[in-house]
Ligand SMILES: Nc1ncnc2c1ncn2[C@@H]1O[C@H](COP(=O)(O)OP(=O)(O)OP(=O)(O)O)[C@@H](O)[C@H]1O
C-alpha cells in the first residue's frame with residue numbers, strides 16, 4: 001500500500017535519512033522503532049511531503065507522491081497524529097475534529113464525528129472545551145480522533161504513548177488495534193518498543209538514518225540485538 | 234470650566250474616527266496573526282479603496298439623478314472588489330515568494346510594495362488633494378442654548394452603523410464559518426493545518442482579501458468624512474491603524490477593535506483639550522509606550538500559547 005524506495009531526506013545540508021526503504025501492506029500494523037534522533041519523525045514527515053525526499057520515491061496505492069504538496073498527500077487517504085500531538089490549543093475539541101474533516105462534506109463530518117465519539121467517549125464529554133486546556137492523554141485521543149475525521153485508509157502515529165500514564169497507554173494501544181480491525185492500515189513509530197512490537201505484524205529498526213533490521217513483530221521481540229538495545233536487555 | 238456637551242462631542246468624534254481605524258487595523262492584525270509579518274502596504278490598500286469609491290461616485294454622478302444609497306452601495310462594492318484584488322495580488326507577488334525567509338526580507342518587500350502603490354496612484358491620479366463629496370449631510374444637535382451644542386452628524390451615524398455591521402459579520406465569519414475556523418487553525422499551527430489537507434496558501438490569501446475589503450470600507454467612509462483624499466491618505470491612517478492593532482494586541486481581532494476606538498478617542502481628546510497639533514504626537518507616543526511596557530498589547534496573548 002505504501003512503499004518508500006531508497007529515501008534520502010535532508011535538512012539543509014545535513015542528511016537525516018541515508019537511503020531508507022520501507023513497505024507497509026494493506027491491513028497491517030507496522031511499527032518503526034529507534035533511538036532518539038534516529039530519524040523516525042523525519043521518515044514519517046517525508047511520507048507527508050514536509051520535508052520532501054531529496055532522492056528516492058514514495059508510492060502510496062501505486063501513485064508516486066514524492067513531490068506532491070503536503071495538503072494533496074493528506075487528502076489522498078493518509079492521516080497523521082503527529083509527534084507532540086499538535087492539537088489546536090485555542091480551538092474547542094469539536095472545532096479540532098472539524099478541522100480534521102476539513103475537506104469532507106457536512107454529512108461525513110457528522111458521521112465521522114459520531115464514530116470518533118464512540119471510540120473516545122471522553123472527547124464527547126469535553127466537546128466544547130478548548131483543546132489547550134486538556135490533559136496529555138485527552139490531547140492524544142483528540143489528535144487520533146482528528147486524524148480519523150478524514151476517513152483515512154492509512155493512519156500514521158508518531159509516538160502516541162509519549163509522556164502518558166500506563167493506563168492511558170493501554171487505552172491508546174487498544175484503540176490502535178480497533179483501528180486495524182476497522183480496516184485501517186497503521187504505521188506506528190514508538191519508543192515503547194515492547195508494546196509496539198507486540199502489536200505489530202511487522203517491524204523495522206531505524207538506526208541513525210538507516211534501516212538496521214526488518215522482520216515480523218514477534219521475531220524482532222526475540223531478536224537479541226533488539227532486546228539489548230531497545231528492550232532493556 | 235468643564236462642559237459635558239463639549240466632552241461628549243469629543244467622545245463622538247473620537248469614536249467615529251476610532252471605528253474607522255479599527256476597520257483598517259483588522260487587516261494588520263489578521264495578517265500578523267497568520268504569517269507573523271506586518272503588511273506595510275495595507276495603508277495603501279485603504280487609500281486605493283478611497284480612490285476607487287471616489288471614481289465610482291464621480292462616474293455615477295454624471296448619470297444623475299441616481300438614488301443616493303444605491304450610489305454609495307455600488308461605490309462600496311467596487312472599492313471592496315478593487316482593494317481585495319490588490320490585497321490578494323500584493324500577497325501573491327510580494328510576500329509569498331519570500332515567505333519563510335529571514336524576517337527582514339518580507340518587511341522590506343512590504344515597504345517596497347507600499348512605496349510602489351503610493352507612487353502608482355501619484356502617477357495615475359495626480360498628487361493633488363482631490364475633494365470628496367460629502368454625500369451624507371444633516372444630523373442631530375443637542376445641548377443647552379447658552380453652552381456648547383453637541384452635534385452627531387448622519388455621516389458619523391453611518392460610520393458607526395457600517396462599522397458595527399462589518400465587525401458583526403467578521404466575528405460571525407471567524408467563529409462560525411469553515412474558512413474562519415481554518416483561519417484560526419492556520420494561525421495557531423500552520424504546519425499541522427497542512428497535515429490535515431488544508432491548503433494553507435489559500436487561507437493566507439483569504440486573510441489578505443478580508444483585511445483589504447474592510448480597509449476599503451474604511452476608505453470610503455473616511456474619504457467622505459474628511460472631505461478630501463490624496464495619495465498619502467493611506468500613509469498616516471495606516472500608521473494609526475497599525476498603532477491601534479499593536480495597542481489592542483497584534484494578532485487579536487477584538488484587540489484591533491478596542492485599540493482603534495481607544496486611539497480615536499485619545500486623539501480626539503488631545504485635539505479638543507490641548508491642540509490638534511498634538512494629536513499625532515499622542516498616538517505615536519502611545520505606540521512607543523505600549524511597545525516598551527506591554528508589547529503584547531491590551532488583549533494580546535503572550536507568545537507562550539503558541540507551542
Ligand atoms: N527541522 C529540522 N532541522 C534540522 N535538523 C533536524 C530537523 N528535524 C530533525 N532534525 C535532525 O534530524 C535527525 C533525525 O531527527 P528525528 O526528529 O527524525 O528523530 P526521531 O527518531 O524522531 O527522534 P525522537 O525519538 O527524539 O523523536 C536528528 O539528528 C535531528 O537533529
Ligand SMILES: [Mg+2]
Pocket residue numbers: 040041042083
Ligand atoms: Mg520523533
